Amino acid sequence: MADARAAPPFFSQDAQGVFVGNDSARGPWSPAHCHAGPVTGLVARAAEQEVGPDKMLTRLTLDILRPLPLAGLEVSAETTRHTRTLATTTVWVRDLDGTLCVRASTMHLVRKDLGEVPTAPVTPLRRDEAVPGQFFPDRGPHQKPFFADFIEVAYPPGFSVGVGPKTMWMRTPQLLEGEAQSPVQSICALADCGNGISWNARPSEMGFMNTDLTLHVHREPQSDWLAAESISHWHGTGVGMSQSVLHDTKGPIATALQTLVLHPPS
Template sequence: MSAADDVVDAHDAEEAAGRPAAFFTSPDGRWFAPTALARGPWDADSCHAGPPTGLLARASAHALPDQPLVRLTVDLVRPVPMAGFAVEAEVTRAGRSVSTTLVRLLAADGRELLSARGLHVASYAEGLGSVPTAPVAGPVLADAVPGPFPIGRTLHGLPCFTDAVETAYPPGHDGSPGPTTLWLRAPRLLAGEDPSPFQRICPLADCGNAVSRNEDVARLGFLNADLTVALHRRPEGEWFASESVSHWHADGLGMSDSVLHDVHGPVGRAVQTLLLRPLG
């Protein structure tokens, strides 16, 4: 049985058992309530940043439905509460070829939690025919072996993001510290709604710092202060890979740099600015 088959079976079992099969619920399309699967591994009351980033991409796409979203830059201002939040979006520039958006996640009291700038570029309507591109090979999903999420330990012991996703490793990778490639499949953002390819890849895009950590979580924390996701083509399917490396430095700064792939090859890049801090 392939890794993809394993994941389909796992998600079918979740739904049959009545467990949440999506990261969020929403009564009105503006206020979003996280399910347990959106919880981060460190704080029981806060979300992992990946699923909220998917909602930022969703809001940006809804604001400019006729121009594809190609880049999203997120500033992680405050923790995103499990208590819920609102999402607001505005078009900051409406052009024929290039447009921009500003999207914000807001707490119940109006405080800004996350903000994001979206870049939208119009597709060439008539198509360009055959176009040469760099022949870059990516990892092969069929060769990957199911394995645990790189960070198995949480600080609260509650169901969280690491329980929501299914992961698999290509040959030579197993989730050990250091540069690593990881395949991941995540639940939908919202039950009953098919996410766009950009939205679907966001939970993986925010995992680069964990995938490529340079030592296990014991001595140093490696939180990201931002996330930039830039895509050069639309990802296809539900399985995506992160080919990640982290650069850590003694002054407490770092960066995670990840090439993102679907089953056909590279689709873009995710970059995170890291804050290295001692634990304990």
């Protein structure tokens, strides 16, 4: 199993501010394009820098309009509303030709100190009982190093990789070379993995790429190991959806939804 702490970060940034993807950011479907999870981290980073630390990023929605080239991405953000209670942003990700690849929006809420408040009782997942495993059952259409080769994965005891709903723990590389990632940025790669966790057929038998991602965060994570409880619903119309509840070692932190486009291999 890979040691994510020793793996190359997902991205490096050049002198012009362009984000260049490393092997760890490569997606499973094309050797020339990024996994959308690391790019989601770049979107969260841009939004958090735009709004500032006094407000927490609580909702992020991406429309993934085009493939995301490893060769280089430009990310820009604009505040669309900023009050004492909340802020919203729009974030754009473009390739080096200026073509829009991702359009995103975010919501940020002011941080408060309310002390202990009542909440739903939940038994945390047990990371200490999880056992190492692999992510994908096969490599898909290319053989180059990619995202799954650089992450650490663990499953509940007694679990064997197969089709259907799953719970999976993950620890990922850093987002950007030379920079510590924020707690919300650390969630993003896992948030975009629900379809890859809860696949209903092997990637060699059915493609299941997502065209969007919505992440709702109600608590920032406090551990580097994060887990997803994921399920995917596929339909003969070629449309599907993945739903995930995300956890750190203390309990639930977020939910993630992806709309999927299904396509048999050519």
